[in-house]
Amino acid sequence: MAASDDSSLGRTLVERPAVAALGLAIGYLLVDLVAKLAGVEFGLAGVHLLGGSTAFSQVARYVLDGLIVGLVIGLAGVGLSMTYSILSFANFAHGDYITTGAFSGWFAAYVVAFFTLNVDIPFGEAFLVTAPSLVSVVNAPLAVVVGLLASGAITVGVVLLLDRIVYEPMRDKGGIPLLIASIGVALAMRYAVVFVFGTSTRGVTETGSIPSLDIPMIDGTVPLNAHEATLIVAAVSLMFGVHFLLQRTKLGKAMRAMADNKDLAQVTGIPTERVVRTTWIVGGGLAGIAGFLIVLERGTLNYNVGWRLLLLIFSGVILGGIGSVYGAIGGGIIIGIASRLSLVWIPSDFARVVAFAVMILVLLYRPSGLFSGVKTA
Template sequence: MDVAETYSDGRRLLVERPAVGLLGVALLYLFVDLMLRLANVPVELMGVEVIGGTLAVSTFGRFLLDGLIVGLVVGLAGVGLSMTYSILNFANFAHGDYVTTGAFSGWIAAYLVGAFTLGVEEPIGRLLMIQAPSLVSAFSSPLAIVVGIILAGLGAVLTALFLDRIVYRPMRDKGGIPLLIASIGVALALRYAIVFIFGTGSRGVTATGSIPEVAIPTGDGTIPMNLHEGTLIVAAVVLMFGIHFLLQRTKLGKAMRAMADNKDLAQVTGIPTERVIRATWIIGGALAGIAGFLIVLERGTLSFNIGWRLLLLIFAGVILGGIGSVYGAMAGGIVIGIASRVSLVWIPSDFARVAAFSVMILVLLYRPEGLFGGVKTA
């Protein structure tokens, strides 16, 4: 394509979709403003600062790190939601409550193991209700964290398989809309079952005072990162690479990709579709539960609505990446997470979610199918 054709295509795009041009101007302004802020160069017009300002590199680096942490959790949980949509053809609104279920399951296990390994004498009832004093950290009781991650995934998997057996499987031939509506009911039932057992109060679950930190040096300061944040990043990246390996190098992954592309053809060619569906619930539930455990590990607090609060970000990441694409869910989640934190350069923290959804809308104006649109499962 020569320069003339490129110019012609760009001009046609701006004429047919002027919102794209406005998006480009806005992004250019924000980029220039950010560069000027990092260089501590304010630009004033008639005594009013119109662009630039002051922003420490260490502060911006912390925003990026926080955004990466949130994005990895959103992307990890979004994999299961994307797989459910591409293979079962419905948007599962109960997915956020699988995140919550996994978080509670994992932290019950972590508390039991932590109390045993640390020699803490607490009544078993208080440990099962996660009401003991905060005693678990990745430094003081790494075994508790490992067991918690495993049991978080297992708890969410058992919940997902049970609900599929009693709710989704009997309705599987009814279409996507009835399943979607059923998933809303399932979400409410799960959420308030957790409230009935554990109550509505938030719990501080990690021993934050004993967590080692490392300081990443910058030109004007340091970016602190503690062991829990590092654990989250490593675990999420390893799991994402594991999903990549499963999809590309295993028979199950190939069967999942085939079923996502054409379910009827997959059945004709002898692919065991029920087994693939079961594997979808297992993988999606496990990743959702582990994501819930990890975000609680990083934040240090656990509440009944943690999954519900993440659900909208998960949906935003999946839609941004291209619904039905696993890689799109990962990339979209990371973009949404970073956008929600980097936006704090310009707006108050109360509007961070608004910024994340604005990024999703603006990108979809340019690419309606999403970043990885058309790439099913893989």
């Protein structure tokens, strides 16, 4: 058996040199990372080969930051993956669902803060220019909770309205017309936000006195502040909620059946329109909440927040396997950690490039994605 496995491995390396090159590159990076953590450097004839000096706590910080970004990408990617598997088109407006959730949630949070903290809530451009950054989970937890709920609820309302106006009349036209329509929807949504709130970027959360938990490491500590912890808890809880919906409820089973075979689902009496509405509700709600959470963690709000995340979300969905909810979550986390961990070797300006490179390299080995063959389950 061992000889057969070795023969199969050797044949794969010969027939697929790109996979062999990928394995060598990953091996080199792992050895280099271990050497850096150990403070050992290797060179030949004055040429640096690998190793150096990198603090373990710094690497842990990169991994934590990557996990935080990956959870947001994965949470938003669930809806994108469900849309593809059940409605059969790639929705380019999904990033602007994130933006809608971010703006609507934070405006709701400021409304609550107005009554609890006497915070000004100027509207339009002034909301981004002069509104004080006083909202946090510490001094205004109710405002954050209301904003979180509002981000999901308002985004769901917008998504259902867009489905009724744009997507439902085109549902039998095929995936390409729907994709093109979604690009138009994305642009319309983005510039509707610009028309109301303007293009300025500013901080919307209070950051000066947010408590942190110092996670001990062998050479220091890694701080985890309250906003980061809130994001992690909320994202993981919602992911478990999606798992429960798909695996433990009758509606979730209907969604999985429709993703596998839409025609057969209709013949067997599955309420397909109800499944479609649920898909929009779950996908839109998670996207809106993801937008609110990423702004909570970063502390800044801009009309491009969703668009900047969209390509990373697509990368995570493709990496995990198009149509797989669990693949979208796993792929998003991999993309997030890889993009941040790459800062050990490259400048931060190239971190986004690494995310796409990881997707391409993995697809060389597994073209259908890491969770190929798994649809909404």
